Amino acid sequence: RKEVEQDPGPFNVPEGATVAFNCTYSNSASQSFFWYRQDCRKEPKLLMSVYSSGNEDGRFTAQLNRASQYISLLIRDSKLSDSATYLCVVNGKLGGTSYGKLTFGQGTILTVHP
Amino acid sequence: SQTIHQWPATLVQPVGSPLSLECTVEGTSNPNLYWYRQAAGRGLQLLFYSVGIGQISSEVPQNLSASRPQDRQFILSSKKLLLSDSGFYLCAYRAPGSQPQHFGDGTRLSIL
Numbered sequence: 001r002k003e004v005e006q007d008p009g010p011f012n013v014p015e016g017a018t019v020a021f022n023c024t025y026s027n028s029a030s031q032s033f034f035w036y037r038q039d040c041r042k043e044p045k046l047l048m049s050v051y052s053s054g055n056e057d058g059r060f061t062a063q064l065n066r067a068s069q070y071i072s073l074l075i076r077d078s079k080l081s082d083s084a085t086y087l088c089v090v091n092g093k094l095g096g097t098s099y100g101k102l103t104f105g106q107g108t109i110l111t112v113h114p
Numbered sequence: 115s116q117t118i119h120q121w122p123a124t125l126v127q128p129v130g131s132p133l134s135l136e137c138t139v140e141g142t143s144n145p146n147l148y149w150y151r152q153a154a155g156r157g158l159q160l161l162f163y164s165v166g167i168g169q170i171s172s173e174v175p176q177n178l179s180a181s182r183p184q185d186r187q188f189i190l191s192s193k194k195l196l197l198s199d200s201g202f203y204l205c206a207y208r209a210p211g212s213q214p215q216h217f218g219d220g221t222r223l224s225i226l
Contacts, residue, residue, distance in 0.1 A: 032213040043204055043217040044158070085160075091213065100217055101148075106157040 003103045006088050010109035017078045021108045023071040023088030032091040033064055035073050037084045038107065043079050043088055045047075078112045085109050116141035120205045120218030128226050133178075133192040135221050137205030140186065145207040147188040148215060149180055152202040164188060200225045 006023045013019050021041055024073035025033075033050035048055065050062040061074040071088055120137045127133060141143050149161045160173045162180035170180050177196050181189045188205055202222050206215040 016215075034214055043220045046214045047215065049214065050214070076132065101163060104158040 002105075004088055004090050004105040006059065006086075006108050008106055008108060010111055012111045012113060013078055015078055015080060015112055015114055016026075017112075018074065018076045019028070019084055019110065020075075021073045021086040021088070021110075023073075023105055025069050025088075025090045025103075026057060027090065027103075028069060030090045033062075033071050034102070035060075036064060036087040036089055036104075039084050040088055044104075047086070062064040071073060075110075078110075080112050083110055083112045115218070116207075118205065118207055118208060118216060118218045120221060122221055123219060124222045125182075126224045126226060127195050129197055130194050133190070133195050133199070133205055133223070135190040135205075135223075137188045137190075137218055138186055139207045142186075142207070142209040144185060145209050146215075147182060148206040149178075149188065149190050150204040150206065152204065154201070158204065162190070193203075195225050196208075197225050199223065 004025050011019055034043040035047040037047045038044040048057050048060060048062055052064055054063045059076045063072045065070045073086060075082055085107040087107045089102050091102055117140045147164045150158045151161055152158050161178060162170055162172055164170050164182045167182055167185055170182060177199060178190060178192050200222050200223055204220045205218040209216045
């Protein structure tokens with residue numbers, strides 16, 4: 001089983017749609033969770049951290065379910081500029097130390113069309 | 115503010131030639147530093163990470179090496195490049211007390 005698994009998509013949605021991405025992780029000791037966004041041929045950029053209580057940033061809502069080891073990202077009112085690959089990211093842990101190592105999912109491709 | 119610089123942006127090298135990619139961080143001290151590779155259409159693979167000057171940990175056996183001669187400088191090297199070394203190389207840092215990593219612009223390396 002992969003450490004971080006995502007549905008690769010692609011998701012093709014019209015402007016204004018609501019779209020949700022899911023992600024599962026295998027390491028129950030993971031403590032930090034993030035969503036990154038990567039545009040074509042560009043570097044990944046932090047979109048938002050994911051907190052246990054769930055958090056929202058404008059049109060974006062992230063949820064974490066530790067019991068199920070499941071993370072989600074909801075995008076409301078999709079814009080053309082939301083088209084990108086969304087990476088689910090979990091901090092790795094080796095023994096008692098993580099050294100800040102992150103494990104990246106393969107990414108989910110989103111295309112928003114007019 | 116914290117920034118990360120990575121160069122060059124693109125590089126075309128013949129098989130068997132050496133490689134040196136450089137990354138520097140500004141605005142923070144004692145960051146954790148990372149080198150990743152992303153092959154076309156694939157996810158990010160962690161190559162090396164460093165928690166301090168001269169401290170390098172390798173994640174996967176390969177044809178590459180890394181060095182950290184200064185606190186905020188991270189270098190990726192190879193003595194002889196292989197065709198399989200082609201890819202998008204990304205440097206990242208994590209500031210002390212912070213969790214997310216932040217990436218440089220990346221270097222697109224093509225081996226001919």
